[in-house]
Amino acid sequence: MSRLTAYTFEETLEKNQECLKKQKEAVKYRLKKLAARQSEITKKSSVIRESIIRKYQEIQTVLDEDLRMTLSYLEMEERAAVSALDGLMEKNCSLIQEIEQDLARLTVAMDQADTQTDTMSFFSYSEHQDMEAVDKVIDLLNKTDPSRVNLDEAKAEQIISLTNNMLLLICSQTPLFKKLIKSYSSEVSLDPGTAHPKLIISPEGDSATYTDTWQELPDLPDRFDTTLNVISLQGFSFGRHYWEIDVTGKTYWELGVTYPTIPRKGTNEDCWLGRGDESWCVEFFDGEYTAWHGGVPHQLPFTKRFCRIGVLCSFPAGLVTFLEADNMTPLFSFCAGTFSDCLHLALCPGHDHNGTNAKPIVICNAPSHTSDL
Incomplete structure (x- = not known):
């Protein structure tokens, strides 16, 4: 092989070697880019996932607070109604005690009646007392009619209707994945x-x-x-x-x-x-x-x-x-x-x-x- 031929062959090898090195560097650079893209996608996916989680948590917080306020209103109204009924029941209990005391006095008076005159006087007195008692009972029964104490059922129905509408709205929007x-x-x-x-x-x-x-x-x-x-x-x-x-x-x-x-x-x-x-x-x-x-x-x-x-x-x-x-x-x-x-x-x-x-x-x-x- 002549020197010129050997030189040309060596030059060709060097060119091929240089070309392969460049190809290798290009592939390594692409590999680096792919790894960077992989890392970028992983990070971006993590950010998106955390953002979605926060939004769901915020939605849950809003719903929890709205539920707390709604239940608080209902409980307040329930306590007021129960308290009002307690007061009415207490008045009825007090009147029952008065009637029982009158019954006890009448029983004693009847046991101690010795003469007809006294008895007639007693019955006259008793009839008068009976009329007062009847009037008092009627007045109390009118004032303590249970139907006068009510929950705001119309408002409760409205709340149920609104919550149902909210449920229908949420159902229409979920699952978000489906949309x-x-x-x-x-x-x-x-x-x-x-x-x-x-x-x-x-x-x-x-x-x-x-x-x-x-x-x-x-x-x-x-x-x-x-x-x-x-x-x-x-x-x-x-x-x-x-x-x-x-x-x-x-x-x-x-x-x-x-x-x-x-x-x-x-x-x-x-x-x-x-x-x-x-x-x-x-x-x-x-x-x-x-x-x-x-x-x-x-x-x-x-x-x-x-x-x-x-x-x-x-x-x-x-x-x-x-x-x-x-x-x-x-x-x-x-x-x-x-x-x-x-x-x-x-x-x-x-x-x-x-x-x-x-x-x-x-x-x-x-x-x-x-x-x-």
């Missing part, structure tokens, strides 16, 4: 060109129903020919998106999200939702819920047959979450990392199982409020 998730609702329609020939897709593209009859449909490249799957016409590659699927009356179903690259032909297990790396799903079968991705099952601790399932995918967070939509109960979340392709909603209504699973699987489209936040 947040629904703000990501995106309209989708099923692509009949991807549906297995034993699936009937509604004209609106919002439902899939199993039929035992194999429909004569074009054997399109995108059509599933073994698994009873259908995916949405729309795909999403950024932002956050949420859908709700009605599974009322069904005993078997699968639903989730998938890349468009999911295998569609043959008996390959990857054609099933969640069995390959291209899709994520939750399955309900034989009374049990299972979350699937990459062929790995995650048994879920739920036994209730849910009517509506929510599916949330977040591209910024790399998240796929499944929820029981009525109460927003989390079922399972996949931290998928960075998605490598766009995502489609994917459904499998399952076989009819001798009529026990004949109901359609339905997408409950909501007005589109897709957010990129």
Whole structure:
């Protein structure tokens, strides 16, 4: 090798070495940026969480103080009414004592009566006393009528009505999580060109129903020919998106999200939702819920047959979450990392199982409020 050739070769190596060093530094710098971003997100999340906690605590403080004031007013009125009744009862007790004393005197007088004249004089006196006693009793009974002492029941009814209105208002605003998730609702329609020939897709593209009859449909490249799957016409590659699927009356179903690259032909297990790396799903079968991705099952601790399932995918967070939509109960979340392709909603209504699973699987489209936040 000539000196010139050796020099050129050495120069090339040095250039390659310098290039690799620069690439290494670029990757290290990116790694540093990623770590900083991770720390920033953790701190920001902590600040948001603490702020939310404080707001809930402030709400609780306001409610507790309002409850204290309301109960204090009611207790004050109760004490006043009880005190008034105590005073009236005391007057009645005093009159009873006076009457008892008069009865005792009359009894003694009757025992000591020796002559008719004295007796007549006694009865004359007694009748006079009786009239006074009767008048006194009537006057007292009029003044101590229990119905004259009342709680402010009209005000109490108003308080109950106001608290009920407050409850209805709070219920209409909670769970806040539900409002947040629904703000990501995106309209989708099923692509009949991807549906297995034993699936009937509604004209609106919002439902899939199993039929035992194999429909004569074009054997399109995108059509599933073994698994009873259908995916949405729309795909999403950024932002956050949420859908709700009605599974009322069904005993078997699968639903989730998938890349468009999911295998569609043959008996390959990857054609099933969640069995390959291209899709994520939750399955309900034989009374049990299972979350699937990459062929790995995650048994879920739920036994209730849910009517509506929510599916949330977040591209910024790399998240796929499944929820029981009525109460927003989390079922399972996949931290998928960075998605490598766009995502489609994917459904499998399952076989009819001798009529026990004949109901359609339905997408409950909501007005589109897709957010990129």
